[in-house]
Amino acid sequence: MDIFNPIIQVLDSTIRLSVPLLLACLAGLYSERAGIFDIGLEGKMLVGAFAGAAAASVFHSALIGLGMAILISVAFALVHGFASITHRGNQIVSGVAINFVAAGSTIILGQAWFQQGGRTPALQPGERFEAIIWPGADAARDVPVIGPIYAELISGHSILVYFAFAMVPFTWWVLFRTRFGLRLRAVGENPAAVDTAGISVAWLRYRALICTGILTGVAGAYLSMVQNGGFVKDMTAGKGYIALAALIFAKWKPVNAMFACLLFGFLDAASIRLQGTPLPIVGKVSVQFMQALPYVLTVILLAGFIGKAIPPRAGGVPYVKER
Amino acid sequence: MAQAAIELIGINKNFGAVRANRDINLEIARGTIHGIVGENGAGKSTLMSILYGFYQADSGEIRVGGQPASIKTPNDAIALGIGMVHQHFMLVDNFSVLENIILGAETDALLKSSIAKARSELDRLEREYGLEVDPDAIIEELPVGLQQRVEILKALYRGAEILILDEPTGVLTPAEADHLFRILRQLKEQGKTVVLITHKLREIMAITDTVSVMRQGTMVATRETRKTTVEELAELMVGRRVLLRVEKGEAEAGAVKLVVKNLTVRDSRGVTMVDDVSFDLRAGEIVGIAGVAGNGQSELLEAISGIRHAVSGSVMLEGKPIDLTGKADPGELRDRGLAHVPEDRHHVGLVLAFEENENSILGYHDDPRYLKGPFLNIDAIMADARDKIEKYDIRPGNPRLKTANFSGGNQQKIVLAREIEQDPGVLIVGQPTRGVDVGAIEFIHKRLIAMRDQGKAVLVVSVELDEIRSLSDRILVMFAGRIVGERGPDATEGELGLLMAGVEHQEAAQ
Numbered sequence: 076m077d078i079f080n081p082i083i084q085v086l087d088s089t090i091r092l093s094v095p096l097l098l099a100c101l102a103g104l105y106s107e108r109a110g111i112f113d114i115g116l117e118g119k120m121l122v123g124a125f126a127g128a129a130a131a132s133v134f135h136s137a138l139i140g141l142g143m144a145i146l147i148s149v150a151f152a153l154v155h156g157f158a159s160i161t162h163r164g165n166q167i168v169s170g171v172a173i174n175f176v177a178a179g180s181t182i183i184l185g186q187a188w189f190q191q192g193g194r195t196p197a198l199q200p201g202e203r204f205e206a207i208i209w210p211g212a213d214a215a216r217d218v219p220v221i222g223p224i225y226a227e228l229i230s231g232h233s234i235l236v237y238f239a240f241a242m243v244p245f246t247w248w249v250l251f252r253t254r255f256g257l258r259l260r261a262v263g264e265n266p267a268a269v270d271t272a273g274i275s276v277a278w279l280r281y282r283a284l285i286c287t288g289i290l291t292g293v294a295g296a297y298l299s300m301v302q303n304g305g306f307v308k309d310m311t312a313g314k315g316y317i318a319l320a321a322l323i324f325a326k327w328k329p330v331n332a333m334f335a336c337l338l339f340g341f342l343d344a345a346s347i348r349l350q351g352t353p354l355p356i357v358g359k360v361s362v363q364f365m366q367a368l369p370y371v372l373t374v375i376l377l378a379g380f381i382g383k384a385i386p387p388r389a390g391g392v393p394y395v396k397e398r
Numbered sequence: 399m400a401q402a403a404i405e406l407i408g409i410n411k412n413f414g415a416v417r418a419n420r421d422i423n424l425e426i427a428r429g430t431i432h433g434i435v436g437e438n439g440a441g442k443s444t445l446m447s448i449l450y451g452f453y454q455a456d457s458g459e460i461r462v463g464g465q466p467a468s469i470k471t472p473n474d475a476i477a478l479g480i481g482m483v484h485q486h487f488m489l490v491d492n493f494s495v496l497e498n499i500i501l502g503a504e505t506d507a508l509l510k511s512s513i514a515k516a517r518s519e520l521d522r523l524e525r526e527y528g529l530e531v532d533p534d535a536i537i538e539e540l541p542v543g544l545q546q547r548v549e550i551l552k553a554l555y556r557g558a559e560i561l562i563l564d565e566p567t568g569v570l571t572p573a574e575a576d577h578l579f580r581i582l583r584q585l586k587e588q589g590k591t592v593v594l595i596t597h598k599l600r601e602i603m604a605i606t607d608t609v610s611v612m613r614q615g616t617m618v619a620t621r622e623t624r625k626t627t628v629e630e631l632a633e634l635m636v637g638r639r640v641l642l643r644v645e646k647g648e649a650e651a652g653a654v655k656l657v658v659k660n661l662t663v664r665d666s667r668g669v670t671m672v673d674d675v676s677f678d679l680r681a682g683e684i685v686g687i688a689g690v691a692g693n694g695q696s697e698l699l700e701a702i703s704g705i706r707h708a709v710s711g712s713v714m715l716e717g718k719p720i721d722l723t724g725k726a727d728p729g730e731l732r733d734r735g736l737a738h739v740p741e742d743r744h745h746v747g748l749v750l751a752f753e754e755n756e757n758s759i760l761g762y763h764d765d766p767r768y769l770k771g772p773f774l775n776i777d778a779i780m781a782d783a784r785d786k787i788e789k790y791d792i793r794p795g796n797p798r799l800k801t802a803n804f805s806g807g808n809q810q811k812i813v814l815a816r817e818i819e820q821d822p823g824v825l826i827v828g829q830p831t832r833g834v835d836v837g838a839i840e841f842i843h844k845r846l847i848a849m850r851d852q853g854k855a856v857l858v859v860s861v862e863l864d865e866i867r868s869l870s871d872r873i874l875v876m877f878a879g880r881i882v883g884e885r886g887p888d889a890t891e892g893e894l895g896l897l898m899a900g901v902e903h904q905e906a907a908q
Contacts, residue, residue, distance in 0.1 A: 254504040261490045261501050268488040272502025273473030
């Protein structure tokens with residue numbers, strides 16, 4: 076029996092499934108490293124997905140769709156900033172509120188604009204991001220081992236997939252090699268130190284949230300314009316929360332975040348692949364169990380296998396100048 | 399007189415109804431060390447925060463080097479050559495020394511050149527001022543003395559000519575404080591101006607050239623240090639004559655109340671902190687335990703009060719043993735007449751978010767006096783709190799006020815009132831006057847001596863040698879976990895200092 080091809084297929088869908096997680100996870104990394112908890116990743120992804128698909132379908136342009144996804148997602152991030160930075164509100168409450176507003180408004184606006192039960196019209200070619208076939212991919216397909224890896228795993232993804240993985244080293248570089256990154260990390264640990272060094276805590280945190288908004292916007296666009304040919308209500312399906320779990324799992328480090336998201340993506344891909352397939356020893360496993368598996372493993376991994384995850388020390392605490 | 403580095407003219411600052419600074423005038427000469435003393439809440443820190451651009455004055459003028467200056471943000475202050483070392487360090491704990499130093503003073507958008515520049519600059523500062531510190535060390539792994547040095551380096555790196563230090567010795571051991579003073583003198587010799595905020599008068603006398611005294615938001619006096627005395631400064635601070643050394647009669651030691659025998663305690667890393675310590679405590683005497691912080695006094699206190707596990711040895715309270723497994727019930731020990739005023743009142747002694755009246759019965763809330771059936775008897779608790787407020791002069795005298803809003807000295811009085819008013823047979827007090835104002839120190843000392851005169855047994859642990867000498871009838875000196883000597887109350891400072899440094903101990907061992 077050929078087991079090589081199924082493995083390649085599972086790995087290929089691992090990459091596709093981990094991209095939205097990875098983008099959301101890095102988005103969360105920017106805001107949490109700056110000391111702002113962001114439980115609203117889910118909501119921002121959702122409005123990004125809706126705005127992207129809606130704009131792409133109206134203007135017949137994938138790029139306009141992506142731009143709109145980022146714009147709306149950043150706008151929601153700024154609302155979170157206004158509540159939690161400027162007005163020192165509770166960050167969890169603000170994040171949850173954003174999730175509710177996102178879930179409700181996308182359906183209402185979708186219904187009002189497109190009358191398709193909250194969906195956006197199916198995207199046509201040119202309105203979605205197409206797969207990029209790398210040079211020689213088809214020719215190399217028949218080469219044993221390396222061929223399928225090149226043709227399936229490396230080639231044949233949309234530009235957003237490559238963008239997501241490129242963001243990993245880029246984020247590392249920003250955090251640890253730039254002035255912005257140094258200040259961002261500092262403000263998440265001890266905002267008073269940043270303030271007394273003569274740097275505006277609020278402006279720094281707003282900039283971090285803008286980074287978050289951009290990335291959740293791209294994540295949303297990926298969901299509705301790459302993975303799916305349009306927006307479907309609640310299509311984020313908890314990915315924002317899984318991304319937060321991955322962020323803790325990764326101890327707020329970009330490269331770890333990539334591996335964590337790939338792991339969660341792999342569990343997801345494996346559960347899809349194994350549905351209805353009889354397994355050795357245990358036999359046929361129910362679909363529901365396989366669907367639950369990634370989440371069960373998430374709980375187990377977070378509970379026992381990551382050691383001590385120390386969050387940025389100032390996380391969740393609004394900055395108030397002490398008297 | 400040399401040219402003024404800083405002139406403050408008519409500074410006013412209100413926080414709501416509180417007038418933190420009232421019409422302050424101050425002139426500080428270039429190249430001097432100027433002290434600012436005052437009780438907690440006198441407005442010293444507010445004044446310096448205005449100078450550093452952390453707050454804006456409501457009115458008044460600041461001149462730096464003779465030029466009128468507008469300081470709206472710390473950036474403005476830094477640009478004018480003003481640096482500040484805050485009481486609570488403004489460092490990022492998991493950053494390296496270098497990263498902390500360049501934060502906010504980076505040369506460009508990438509870190510590479512900033513780090514290289516900071517490394518060579520640090521090298522120069524190290525040679526010039528003897529400020530040695532490993533640039534790649536992580537802050538949280540450094541002792542507080544070195545962390546403070548990083549704060550000083552931060553200010554110097556930004557080109558500070560005027561250095562403000564807010565209560566710099568509060569967290570330091572005496573040796574670290576001495577080292578700090580050497581650094582400050584060095585800075586002065588290089589022409590820098592140093593402003594030292596403190597409420598420790600000894601430090602003022604030891605190191606400053608001039609000193610200003612603040613009381614209740616006003617500047618009451620400025621003196622040349624060599625022409626003033628500790629007594630005069632204390633009187634100016636408090637506004638009345640203060641006894642720095644409380645009068646007390648001979649002790650009449652009675653029956654043995656507490657016996658500590660061969661007590662050994664290890665910390666979580668397995669290091670022996672208390673090493674085979676034995677002593678006893680009698681009714682009607684105050685025994686003081688002196689020592690440099692970190693020589694096992696804290697662990698000894700915790701073991702005796704049943705909070706910390708002891709590896710071996712025994713502690714007998716009125717002839718009955720105390721459970722040393724670390725699982726002793728503090729409530730039961732209270733019932734047996736042992737009261738404990740912990741060293742760290744913020745973390746152990748008080749719930750700062752509670753109202754004053756709640757803290758004043760904390761731990762005794764099961765006492766039937768404060769209960770009405772299963773409920774708290776609010777009337778009784780309030781009456782009790784008012785009574786303690788009056789007796790201990792706790793200010794402000796509002797039992798409904800949140801404890802966090804009281805000054806350090808008054809918080810300490812709340813804890814002391816709670817423990818002393820239970821009329822315990824044995825009172826154990828850790829650092830009775832840490833962070834407490836001169837006026838309150840006098841009061842607390844009088845209270846403790848009154849306890850003694852009522853025939854109670856009092857054990858005091860303090861890192862302040864003056865306090866130990868003025869309170870104790872017998873002085874035990876701890877060094878490296880052992881009691882290295884016992885002296886009477888007339889022991890000289892030098893003699894105790896040698897014991898505390900372990901000198902005699904080491905000679906004996908050789």
